[in-house]
Amino acid sequence: MQPAPVAEPAHKVLRRFRVVFNSVKAHLRAVESEAGVSGAQLWALSVIRQQPGLGVSDLAHAMHVHQSTASNLLRSLVQSDLVHSLREEEDRRSVQLYLTPRGQKVLAKAPGPFEGILPDALRKLDPKALARLDRDLAKLIELLGPEAQDKNLPLGH
Known part of the structure; x- marks a missing residue:
């Protein structure tokens, strides 16, 4: 199939x-x-x-x-x-x-x-675009399931 x-x-x-x-x-x-x-x-x-x-x-x-x-x-x-x-x-x-x-x-x-180039590029994004990307990626990670959600990974300050 x-x-x-x-x-x-x-x-x-x-x-x-x-x-x-x-x-x-x-x-x-x-x-x-x-x-x-x-x-x-x-x-x-x-x-x-x-x-x-x-x-x-x-x-x-x-x-x-x-x-x-x-x-x-x-x-x-x-x-x-x-x-x-x-x-x-x-x-x-x-x-x-x-x-x-x-x-x-x-x-x-x-x-x-x-x-690294990714943190550098993210920092250059417009704040609204960055916030939208953060929300959308959070939804994607949620759909990937619990194993994708590393609770021990620091996500910021």
């Missing part, structure tokens, strides 16, 4: 999603090729450069990711000598993050925008 044909408007939207996903993938490939780090690592480096001395929680908040995700990113950045962390004297559990000279060089040769 063949699946029911998808209506033409749905085909158009699917093609648009593919354009978005392919653009993001192409940018990430360019980042990895030119800078030698992943897109997420590049974004983390740029946040640390903008806010020297910030902590892991602050980095996670700035990147809209879970703290464990930020910790994993940092582990690889520290091991690659792109970031160094200093423990605070008063609270030895707390660290302050700084770029190394090598981390500065990676940022200097990396293509922007550092946070």
Whole structure:
């Protein structure tokens, strides 16, 4: 039995999603090729450069990711000598993050925008268009079912 044909408007939207996903993938490939780090690592480096001395929680908040995700990113950045962390004297559990000279060089040769082309493009949308897109995507996610709705994913401040 063949699946029911998808209506033409749905085909158009699917093609648009593919354009978005392919653009993001192409940018990430360019980042990895030119800078030698992943897109997420590049974004983390740029946040640390903008806010020297910030902590892991602050980095996670700035990147809209879970703290464990930020910790994993940092582990690889520290091991690659792109970031160094200093423990605070008063609270030895707390660290302050700084770029190394090598981390500065990676940022200097990396293509922007550092946070990625999708967040950059979304920020450029008219506020009403962005609000409409948010509502429409929320409806789409609801139709995809409970497994698509990650309750642990931070969606903003």
